[in-house]
Amino acid sequence: MRILVTGSEGFLGKVLCRQLLDDAHEVIGYDIANGNDILDVSQLRTAMTDCDVCIHLAAIADLYIAEHQPELARNLNINATKSLLGIAEELDIRVLFASTVCAYGNNGVAVCVEESPLAPTEVYAESKAEAEQLFHGKLSNHAILRLATFYGPNMRSSLATSIFIEALKNDEQIHIHGNGLQTRCYTHVEDIASGIITVMNSQQNGIYNISSDEEMNVIDLIELIAVLMNKTANMVHVEDRFGQIKKSKISSKKLQKLGWKPKYNLKSGLKTCI
Numbered sequence: 001m002r003i004l005v006t007g008s009e010g011f012l013g014k015v016l017c018r019q020l021l022d023d024a025h026e027v028i029g030y031d032i033a034n035g036n037d038i039l040d041v042s043q044l045r046t047a048m049t050d051c052d053v054c055i056h057l058a059a060i061a062d063l064y065i066a067e068h069q070p071e072l073a074r075n076l077n078i079n080a081t082k083s084l085l086g087i088a089e090e091l092d093i094r095v096l097f098a099s100t101v102c103a104y105g106n107n108g109v110a111v112c113v114e115e116s117p118l119a120p121t122e123v124y125a126e127s128k129a130e131a132e133q134l135f136h137g138k139l140s141n142h143a144i145l146r147l148a149t150f151y152g153p154n155m156r157s158s159l160a161t162s163i164f165i166e167a168l169k170n171d172e173q174i175h176i177h178g179n180g181l182q183t184r185c186y187t188h189v190e191d192i193a194s195g196i197i198t199v200m201n202s203q204q205n206g207i208y209n210i211s212s213d214e215e216m217n218v219i220d221l222i223e224l225i226a227v228l229m230n231k232t233a234n235m236v237h238v239e240d241r242f243g244q245i246k247k248s249k250i251s252s253k254k255l256q257k258l259g260w261k262p263k264y265n266l267k268s269g270l271k272t273c274i
Contacts, residue, residue, distance in 0.1 A: 002026045003200075004048055004093075006084070007057030009033040011155055012098075012147075016055065016193040023197065031058070038080040045087050053200055054088055055096045056081065059128075062158055066124035067242070077127035082134050088142070095135075095142040096200055101185070101211060101250050103129040103146060113251045114146070114207040121243035139206050143199050148211030148250055152189030153273055161186065164222050165273060168231045178240030180219040185250045187212040188269035191262040195252075198260040211250035212262050224267065228274055 003020055007013045008029030020027045030036040030047050037043055038058045048054055059077045060066050066073035081097065088095045104112045105119035120126040132144050151161040167174045187210070195210035216224070219235070226233040252260070264272070 001052040001200075002028070002050060004028045004030055004051045004054045005057060006030045006038055006054070007059065007098075010057060010061070011152075012150065012189055012192060013057050014154075015152070015189050016057070016196060019190075019193045019197055038076060038084070041083050041087070044084060045091075048084075048087050048091055048093055051091075051093050053094045053096065054084065055098070055196060055200070056084055057098045059098070061124065062156070063122055063124050064158065066127065067122065070123045073123055073127050074130075077124075078131045078134075081131040085134055085138070085142070089138070094205070096196060097131070097135060097142065097144050098196075099128045099132050099144050099146045100125055101146045101148050101209060101248060102245060103132070104245075104248065104250075106246055111249045111251050112209070114209055114254055121245060141205060143205045144207045145196060145199060146207065146209045146211075146250075147192055148187040148209070149184040149248070150187045150189045150192045151269065151273060155189070155273070160218070161221070161225075161270075161273065164225050165229070168222075168226055168229050168233060171231070171234075173234050173236050174222055175238045176218055176222075176235050177238060178244060180222075180235070180237065181217045182244055182246050182248075183215045183217045184245075184248045185211045185213060185215050186221065186266055186269075187262065188264040188272070191264055194263070195255055195260050198255065198258050202258045204258060208255045209250050209252045210255060210260075211252045212264075212266070213250070213252065214266050215249045216266060221266075225270055225274070228267070228270055
């Protein structure tokens with residue numbers, strides 16, 4: 001297949017493009033790092049022409065950037081997605097839209113499935129949830145992929161897992177927001193990419209969670225990394241972050257029915273980073 005990947009030079013984009021190329025697909029990368037502007041409708045239409053699928057990753061994904069520049073986040077995460085979807089409908093191209101499990105927020109649901117209510121608490125998650133609404137009524141042709149908190153080699157330095165590893169490596173204090181009992185289903189970037197490809201190859205549309213089912217709180221994550229690095233963690237609690245999601249337990253049973261299974265558990269995945 002001929003596949004356009006927006007955000008192709010990002011952390012996930014690079015891994016996804018490599019996996020797609022390994023599967024002998026023709027991949028067209030589209031990224032601001034290469035002069036490709038997701039807000040330039042004419043440039044985007046030219047790139048999308050003759051493609052079978054568009055995997056739309058491009059976004060303001062950093063929570064802090066989104067918080068401090070909410071209009072930029074909305075413009076890139078919502079308005080650009082609206083333009084892209086319009087072009088896709090015009091050219092009859094299937095879109096796989098990368099959303100986030102953060103859209104579930106603090107919804108009070110013990111285990112979130114695709115039908116669980118959305119209750120985003122942060123600008124980033126709010127923008128993704130609003131962008132999802134653009135696909136409502138069109139999900140027979142497209143897919144929304146709610147991606148878990150992911151990590152892996154070459155991850156962004158602002159990601160918590162990266163911060164913890166660097167601090168332990170340099171014997172520095174680790175600042176923990178709040179009580180440190182907030183949980184996430186940390187998922188390896190290779191597994192996120194293979195999940196996206198599983199949905200693409202299945203020809204099934206709709207909404208899919210892509211997540212490990214291995215839930216862990218922040219303190220336990222730091223302690224696991226410390227053991228793997230043979231270090232002692234120096235943890236200091238600081239004021240909780242605005243919009244903190246207290247508990248995130250995600251079900252990917254729907255995706256697993258398509259044949260997906262994560263390759264890494266958290267321990268083996270962290271070793272690839274360390």
